[in-house]
Amino acid sequence: MTEQIRVAVLGAAGRMGATTCAAVEAAPDLTLVARVDSSDGVAGVGATGAQVAVDFTVPSVTEANVHALLDAGVHAVVGATGWTDASRARVAEHLARVNADRPQGRGLGVVIAPNFGLSAVLAMQFAARAARYFESAEVIELHHPTKVDAPSGTARHTAAAIAAVRADAGLGPMPDATETGWEARGADVDGVRVHAVRLRGLVAHEEVLLGNPGEQLVIRQDSFDRVSFMPGVLLAVREVASRPGLTVGLEHLLDLG
Numbered sequence: 001m002t003e004q005i006r007v008a009v010l011g012a013a014g015r016m017g018a019t020t021c022a023a024v025e026a027a028p029d030l031t032l033v034a035r036v037d038s039s040d041g042v043a044g045v046g047a048t049g050a051q052v053a054v055d056f057t058v059p060s061v062t063e064a065n066v067h068a069l070l071d072a073g074v075h076a077v078v079g080a081t082g083w084t085d086a087s088r089a090r091v092a093e094h095l096a097r098v099n100a101d102r103p104q105g106r107g108l109g110v111v112i113a114p115n116f117g118l119s120a121v122l123a124m125q126f127a128a129r130a131a132r133y134f135e136s137a138e139v140i141e142l143h144h145p146t147k148v149d150a151p152s153g154t155a156r157h158t159a160a161a162i163a164a165v166r167a168d169a170g171l172g173p174m175p176d177a178t179e180t181g182w183e184a185r186g187a188d189v190d191g192v193r194v195h196a197v198r199l200r201g202l203v204a205h206e207e208v209l210l211g212n213p214g215e216q217l218v219i220r221q222d223s224f225d226r227v228s229f230m231p232g233v234l235l236a237v238r239e240v241a242s243r244p245g246l247t248v249g250l251e252h253l254l255d256l257g
């Protein structure tokens with residue numbers, strides 16, 4: 001029999017949490033040992049024997065959950081949004097501290113992925129690859145109307161990557177003659193405009209528009225069902241223990257990073 005990885009799911013009653021519980025239960029090498037909801041709190045996860053916890057909670061609690069998991073000696077796979085450079089840096093610093101006290105080769109790992117869907121990861125990669133060749137770039141994310149945060153974590157990550165590539169290539173600000181009505185031009189993420197659509201019937205979708213004189217490149221991905229995120233989530237659950245420290249983005253587990 002293959003060695004089982006014991007998994008806890010935080011936010012288990014939510015849309016992604018419930019889908020993750022089903023995927024873990026269906027995986028022959030994983031055992032679901034805890035379903036943690038908002039009424040339970042994260043404190044008891046260590047006592048469940050979980051080796052890895054998957055966090056699909058909400059932006060307001062996910063960072064605190066990760067710190068509690070690290071204090072309990074549990075690896076973390078994080079899909080919840082709301083992460084910033086500062087909160088990621090605090091987790092990296094916490095990891096360095098706990099791992100200094102752990103035996104060689106037994107360090108804790110945290111994988112934070114703004115999007116576990118292969119189509120989304122590839123769209124972000126393609127957009128970053130293309131960004132240096134275009135004068136203009138804008139991001140449109142489209143989601144179900146029950147989503148609490150905007151713009152999406154994926155769109156922020158996409159825009160930040162485009163901005164980094166543009167800066168590296170020495171591209172200046174994008175052409176934009178707007179003088180009035182800035183509220184209609186979307187959020188500014190590192191100088192890249194990001195537009196958020198909330199529409200009944202949608203799940204999770206993103207378009208990156210790249211423009212030059214006389215031409216346009218559109219990169220689009222669609223997650224029609226939350227099962228699309230599960231291969232990425234399960235990959236991270238299986239890999240996190242062999243990646244001590246902080247990993248941001250599923251691309252690094254797919255050898256795309």
Ligand SMILES: NC(=O)C1=CN([C@@H]2O[C@H](COP(=O)(O)OP(=O)(O)OC[C@H]3O[C@@H](n4cnc5c(N)ncnc54)[C@H](OP(=O)(O)O)[C@@H]3O)[C@@H](O)[C@H]2O)C=CC1
Pocket residue numbers: 010011012013014015016017036037038039041042056057058059061078079080081082113114115116117153229
């Ligand atoms: N990385 C990725 O690939 C993806 C990321 N996401 C992200 O995942 C997150 C969850 O999305 P979704 O499932 O749609 O949202 P839901 O609102 O359906 O689920 C969130 C769940 O977390 C629970 N929760 C809140 N606080 C706690 C807590 N302290 N401990 C345990 N559980 C808690 C909520 O319970 P209650 O309702 O009782 O408060 C709820 O059941 C979002 O940030 C979303 O953006 C979504 C899809 C893919």
Ligand SMILES: O=C(O)C1=N[C@H](C(=O)O)C[C@H](O)C1
Pocket residue numbers: 081114115143147148151152153154155203204205
């Ligand atoms: O809330 C969602 O649904 C999603 N959230 C993530 C995000 O904000 O990027 C990932 C995906 O877009 C679905």
